Amino acid sequence: MINYSSQFIDKNDVKAVTKALNSKFLTTGPFVKKFEEKIIKKTDSKYCTVVNSATSALHLACKVFELKPNDYVWTSSNTFVSSANCALLCGAKIDLIDIDLSTYNLDIEKLSKKLAAAKKKKKLPKILIPVHFSGYPCDLKKIYELSKKYKFKIIEDASHAFGSKYLNNKIGNCRFSDMTVFSFHPVKIFTTGEGGAITTNNYKLDARLKSLRTHGIVQKKKNTKRPWMFYQTDLGLNYRLTDIQASLGISQLKKVNTFLKKRNKISKIYDEELKNLPIQLPKRTDNFYSSFHLYVILLKKKSRDLLYKKLLKKGFKTNIHYIPIYRHPFFKRFNFKRKDFLNNENYFKNAISIPIAPHLTKKNVYKIIKIIKEFFS
Ligand SMILES: Cc1ncc(COP(=O)(O)O)c(C=O)c1O
Structure with missing residues (x-):
């Protein structure tokens, strides 16, 4: 049976996983950092945080914007449930935008009208999650202009779109958004088994994402008297990607x-x-x-x-x-x-x-x- 998509794993991938398994750290080790650096290079972004799925990535991306119960997050009606669940998991409300029948991405004309109507009702979204469906890029410039007019944040759901380009911009460079999320599920462009990443050009957002990915814990600066000391400063989760997966990701990225x-x-x-x-x-x-x-x-x-x-x-x-x-x-x-x-x-x-x-x-x-x-x- 041939599936609509599936992973491609070769000997080098197996070697990469074995190398990680034989290394000192199976998680929170050097492969994770290296994988993040490789993604930064591939996407022309400044920062990257890898996590254990795009679902986790979307959840963290929403979480950094401190959604309140009356805040709205809008996304496309034609997407995987994670693009909407991430907002609900933060306790916010959701709304959906119909798709454009030529691109199957959210219809920008309809988005524009919906924003004008929402402004009158004082129900503008705090975040918009445009999805680059099938890998075909959304018209980000137009969405960005709307975000400036109506003051909402943009989290690109690029789960399908690693390697896609929009007007000579690599998807993930965040020129027209606050953050971009990728998925490394086996059916996607490349895989880490399960996995995801968030790219951004904003140092503060990235630092918060990295803290939230690991329980909201930050390591205290080197303290010779108490080297075991660490502090939880935020309410986070364990959304870490293992070094075994990161090593596979590095190998897959070469292909x-x-x-x-x-x-x-x-x-x-x-x-x-x-x-x-x-x-x-x-x-x-x-x-x-x-x-x-x-x-x-x-x-x-x-x-x-x-x-x-x-x-x-x-x-x-x-x-x-x-x-x-x-x-x-x-x-x-x-x-x-x-x-x-x-x-x-x-x-x-x-x-x-x-x-x-x-x-x-x-x-x-x-x-x-x-x-x-x-x-x-
Ligand atoms: C558009 C979109 N967003 C988010 C996800 C969630 O990805 P993951 O399986 O890595 O959590 C998917 C997965 O199919 C997706 O297609």
């Missing part, structure tokens, strides 16, 4: 450009081979580079569920990204109305993520194409 090239190469084959079918292909824009974490096609005439079943029968496990946040049973309590998310409803009915991964063979790519062509013939 990340190859991973990105391979994903993009497959995306071009799909583009070319599927272009004459009644489906909408992923959007391409000059100066927007997608990591192609996902390759989503939108069926115009035939049933998405039938295609899902057909591909599954032939050994290809596709997926639907995502069940819109407002459709999950847990989120019913917030009384979101489906009529406010008509683009997302249309998308959800017709979208399917077909396999794309660095080690997907050309043979399998063409098998998938053949099945899809047959499905429409």
